[in-house]
Amino acid sequence: MKFSTACLIAVPVFILVTLGLFRYKxxxxxxxxxxxxxxxxxxxxxxxxxxTVGYLPVTCHLTCPVTDFASKTTQSNTNFNxxxxxxxxxxxxxxxAKQIQATFMIVPLAMKxxxxxxxxxxxxxxxxxxxxxxxxxxxxxxxxxxxxGKTIAIPSLFSNQNFVFHKLMDDFGLKNTDINFVVxxxxxxxxxLASGAIDGYFVGEPFCAKAELDGYGRVLYYARDIWxxxxxxxxxxxDDLIKEHPEIVRDLVRGIAQSGAWAETHRAEAxxxxxxxxxxxxxxxxxxxxxxxxxxxxxxxTPTDQDFQIIEDIxxxxxxxxxxxxxxxxxxxxxxxxxxxxxxxxxxxIPDKK
Numbered sequence: 551m552k553f554s555t556a557c558l559i560a561v562p563v564f565i566l567v568t569l570g571l572f573r574y575k576x577x578x579x580x581x582x583x584x585x586x587x588x589x590x591x592x593x594x595x596x597x598x599x600x601x602t603v604g605y606l607p608v609t610c611h612l613t614c615p616v617t618d619f620a621s622k623t624t625q626s627n628t629n630f631n632x633x634x635x636x637x638x639x640x641x642x643x644x645x646x647a648k649q650i651q652a653t654f655m656i657v658p659l660a661m662k663x664x665x666x667x668x669x670x671x672x673x674x675x676x677x678x679x680x681x682x683x684x685x686x687x688x689x690x691x692x693x694x695x696x697x698x699g700k701t702i703a704i705p706s707l708f709s710n711q712n713f714v715f716h717k718l719m720d721d722f723g724l725k726n727t728d729i730n731f732v733v734x735x736x737x738x739x740x741x742x743l744a745s746g747a748i749d750g751y752f753v754g755e756p757f758c759a760k761a762e763l764d765g766y767g768r769v770l771y772y773a774r775d776i777w778x779x780x781x782x783x784x785x786x787x788x789d790d791l792i793k794e795h796p797e798i799v800r801d802l803v804r805g806i807a808q809s810g811a812w813a814e815t816h817r818a819e820a821x822x823x824x825x826x827x828x829x830x831x832x833x834x835x836x837x838x839x840x841x842x843x844x845x846x847x848x849x850x851x852t853p854t855d856q857d858f859q860i861i862e863d864i865x866x867x868x869x870x871x872x873x874x875x876x877x878x879x880x881x882x883x884x885x886x887x888x889x890x891x892x893x894x895x896x897x898x899x900i901p902d903k904k
Contacts, residue, residue: 592620592629592632593621593622594622594628594629597621597624597629598627599627599629599798601628601798602630602649603631603633603652603653604644604645604650604652605633605827606634606636606654607634607737607828607829607830608736608753608757608783609677609680609838612676612813612820612824620801620802620806620809623894624805625797626795626800630802630805634828637705637736638655638656638706641653642655642659642663645663645670645788648790651790651791652788653785654676654783654785655786656705656710656783657781657782657861658706658709658710658865658871659709660672660880661708661858661861661862661865661871661875661880662871664875664880665871665873669788669790670786670789671786671787671882672784672785672786672787672881672882673785673786673787673799673885674806674852674853675784675785675853676782676785677783677847678774678849678850679773679774679780679846680845681710681753681754681755681772681782682752682753682769682772683752683769683773684739684743684751684752684758684761685749685768685770686746689750689768691770693770694719694722694771697729698724699728699729699730700730700749700750701729701730701732701747701748702730702748703731703738703739703742703743703750704732704733704734705734705735705736705754707731707733708870710780710782710861711752711754712731712752713868714752714773714776714777715752716867732748734748736753737757739751740760740766743761743766754783755845755846756828756834756835756838759838760834763834763837774844777860779857784853787799792882803886803887804885804887808891808892808893810848810890811891811893812894813848814848815892816895816897817836817843818839818840819895819897819900820835821835821836821838821839822902852886853881855877858880858881862875
């Protein structure tokens with residue numbers, strides 16, 4: 551039996567689209583998470599209550615691992631635990647099931663959840679910049695135009711990496727079908743590139759630096775060069791927690807904001823502190839945080855209307871978001887401290903990796 555060229559192209563495209571649709575409503579699978587799968591318990595043993603905060607091992611979630619500070623200085627008698635996830639579908643599943651009520655999440659996915667009636671609000675940003683488009687070190691690609699017909703991995707259809715990539719495609723006059731996209735967990739991207747299964751990927755650190763340091767990948771674009779002050783993830787909080795325990799949310803946001811301010815000026819120490827949480831080689835995190843201070847930033851993390859208008863405009867154009875949403879329905883800035891003082895974390899008390 552002979553197949554036309556169109557059929558040969560249609561089959562992989564159909565598969566990729568189908569994968570995307572499974573990722574589109576991942577919260578219908580509730581069997582992949584365990585509410586007690588807490589990677590790290592906060593250090594406050596005398597607190598009368600606790601809150602588990604979800605995160606992925608990417609640097610835009612770095613301020614979650616350093617929220618030990620929030621537990622030690624709690625003003626709401628709360629111990630903050632950290633639970634690690636490998637991908638965003640399981641984060642959504644846990645949030646939907648209220649196994650967690652606060653988590654770091656890619657911003658467009660939070661917007662989509664809110665659009666579909668999931669009661670969540672964005673209360674703070676995770677970081678700015680800190681994402682790169684990575685290609686194989688031996689790749690001949692020197693610009694986005696050279697990636698036409700190639701396969702690129704993204705962490706989710708509802709990621710700013712996907713949104714910004716399409717913005718860059720518009721700048722180069724490429725159609726949506728000119729590049730094949732596949733959704734992969736961030737941790738799987740470096741090995742997929744090394745094996746030749748994909749031609750590149752766009753994701754948050756430290757998975758970009760890993761490909762660089764291991765010698766098989768290089769940066770084609772920094773996110774900041776496409777979208778200055780790029781944002782990827784934000785702290786997303788369930789409305790029930792905001793309504794029932796606003797003092798806990800205020801405590802959490804304070805701890806994250808102050809921890810981020812500390813990490814901005816204590817980068818090597820932050821890498822050492824976060825490495826056990828991320829299950830990453832400390833030298834990779836250290837490279838991300840210290841090789842170039844502009845590679846990732848943990849200041850100016852109050853979400854602005856302009857930030858979200860840009861995201862919404864791209865999402866509507868792509869058809870991934872379907873309706874305009876008032877910023878007041880999406881963002882709650884009431885918990886952000888008026889003055890953000892760097893956390894008083896003593897670097898001498900950060901244990902060395904054994």
